[in-house]
Amino acid sequence: MTQAVGRHRMPEPAFAQPRTPREIYTVMAGLMLAMLLAMLDNMIVGTAMPTIVGELGGLAHLSWVVTAYALATAVATPIWAKLGDLWGRKGVFMASIVVFLIGSATSGLAQNMGELIGFRALQGIGAGGLMVGAMAIIGDLVPPRDRGRYQGLMAAVMPIAFVGGPLLGGFLTDNFSWRWAFYINIPLGVLALVVIWFTMKLPVRRREARIDWRGAGLLAVAISSLTLLTSWGGTEYAWGSWQIVGLGVLAVVAAVLFVLAERTVAEPILPLGLFSSRNFTAAVVLTFLAGFAMFGAVTFLPQYQQIVQGASATDSGLLLLPLMAGMLVTSLAGGQFVTRTGHYRWLLIIGSFVMAGGLFLLSTMGVGTSTLTSSLFMVVLGVGMGFLMQTTMLVVQNSVEMKDMGAASGAATLFRTIGGSLGVSLLGTLYATRLESSLADQLGAAAGGQVAGGQLTPAMLAQLPAPIREAFQAAVASGVGSAFLWASVVALVAIVAAVVIRQVALRSAADSVAAHAPEPVAV
Structure with a gap:
């Protein structure tokens, strides 16, 4: 069985051979396109979601559109990771893009909520390969200590996705159709496939494929x-x-x-030996909770902004910018700090405290909360998540041997996605329960149930009589507040996990060359 590395790491295979910055930049170009594909999808669909669920089935189905995607991603992630370990990352990575594009096209063609949920699941299967493939490829090519200098490239994708995604999703929803939130992935995905095919040369090990x-x-x-x-x-x-x-x-x-x-099993899909590393286990817990917080925020904030604050889908995209800006700035600053100092433990502790605080602040929002106040709350949450997102993956990859890089990256991505899946489903249940309860108190059980379960888009809300509209807005605010309050309680566990992590020296290129193994075949 594959064994993880403990606190005293044994010599391991090197990073194939030290590569020049130009070679790494060439590979990173393809990764950036693929990551942009995955990031854009989450951001675009988030702002279109209130209109989608309003047209196809009502607010009760909001969590399922997100949960189907996240659940499929969680299940598929370790399979893609193992396939990459066994068959080479380039071909497997490209295959995941193809599956993602098929899921995108069919999601745009969905005629009812059942079809949309099923096609989103197919899209999620491909997304699992995008995330873990990109992280594992970076782990193969660049030692942890040197990775910060190249993280700026990956971080450059974030402002495009985080700023452009919500704006594009809102623009398409307001001016064309929510279906274009899915169709837009196709030309970008085709471009990513072309770039990856011609530019990416990766080290692979020829091994017999045995899938668990x-x-x-x-x-x-x-x-x-x-x-x-x-x-x-x-x-x-x-x-x-x-x-x-x-x-x-x-x-x-x-x-x-x-x-x-x-x-x-000889080739476990999730090697349990990885969890013998204290840092690995604690970092995986942090990735789970970061996924819990991020999926919840991206899912429920547009509901609050469009229904309670009266923003259009396009404006809702703009209103998410404080959250994304906080994530971007601290992610970049944290990467540079780790590269220069080699220290990461305090970033995780601070990030955990700030993330829990940001979720609690969002839980206090009501019908009268101003846009400025909610924006400041989002900045706090974004700062906390930014400290955690990249740093936790770095700790995970630094805690295992090179031969387990794909499995470790897959495990971390798996638990982040499981956190998102469970977060959306659990918070969605709390949201729906609180929404229905509030409507029943204000409008009566029969009328409240009819409003909560109807096909009600944000555009239709303005046409309702004032008492019903105000009752619905108050119910949505109460439901969103309840969801974020419980999310902040769960996030307190992140503080414990961060404190448990020990400061361990990051691998450098010199460490890898000292343990050099025969160079794998480049494909």
Whole structure:
């Protein structure tokens, strides 16, 4: 079985051969395009979401459009990571782009909520390969200590996606159709495929491919059962119903069987030995919680902005800029700090405190909260997440041997996505429950249920009678506040995980050359 590295690392394979900056920049060009593809999708769809769910099925389905994507990404991530380890990252990375584009095209063609959820799941399968592939490729090419100088390139994608994505999503929704939020991925994806095909040369190891399909299946059952439990509990079914209890039992049994299977299989999809590293385990917990916070913010903030604050889809994109700016600035500053000093522990501790504080501040928003106040709250959350997003992945990759780089990157991406999936489903349940309860108190059970379950887009809201419109806005504000309050409680665990992490010297190029192994074949 693959074993992780403890605090005293044994010699390991080198980074193939020290590459010139020009060679690395060439490879990074393809990665930047692919990452832009994934980042743009999340940002574009976020601002279009209120209109999408309003047209196809109502607010009760909001979390499922996001959850289907996140859940599929979580299940697919370790499979893509293992395929990259076994068959080479370039071909597998390109295959994930193709799957993502097929999912994008079919999502744009969806005629009802069921189709959209299914096609979003297909899109999520491809997205799992995009995320883990890019991170693993960077880990293969650049030692952790030297990675900060190249993170500026990856960070350059962020302002384009974070600023342009919400604006583009809002513009397309207001002036064309929400379907173009998915179609826009196609030309960008084709360009990424062309660039990657002609420019990317990666080190690979020729090995016989053995995929742990049993482990993948058990993992999918465990994650799916847990996501359905958190999404359906208290809304579709009572918490004590046989459906919810059955899902809980199924999730536990599948998880236990998965652990047992991973202990015996030759090529585990998630090597359990990785978790013998204290830093690796704590960093994975942090990635889980960062995903929880980010997916929740991107999902529920547009609801608040468009329904409560009366912003258009385009304006909603602009109103997300404080969150994205906070993430961008601290991510860049944190990367430079780690490169120059080699220290990262305090960044994680500070980021955890600030993220929890930002979520709590967002929970205090109400109908009368000004745009300036909510923007300042978003800056706080963005600053906290920015300190965590890149630094946690660096700790993960520095805690394992080079041969486990893909599996480790996949594990971190997997848990970040699981955090997002569970976060959206659980927070979505809290949001929907609070929304319906508030509407029932103000309008009565029958009228409140009809308003909550109807096909109501932000544009339709202005046409409602004032008492109903005001009651609905108050209910949405209450639901969003409840979701963020519970998210802030969960985020407190991040502080504990950050404190647990120890400061360990980052690998440098010199460390890798000292442990040099025969150069792999370049393809």
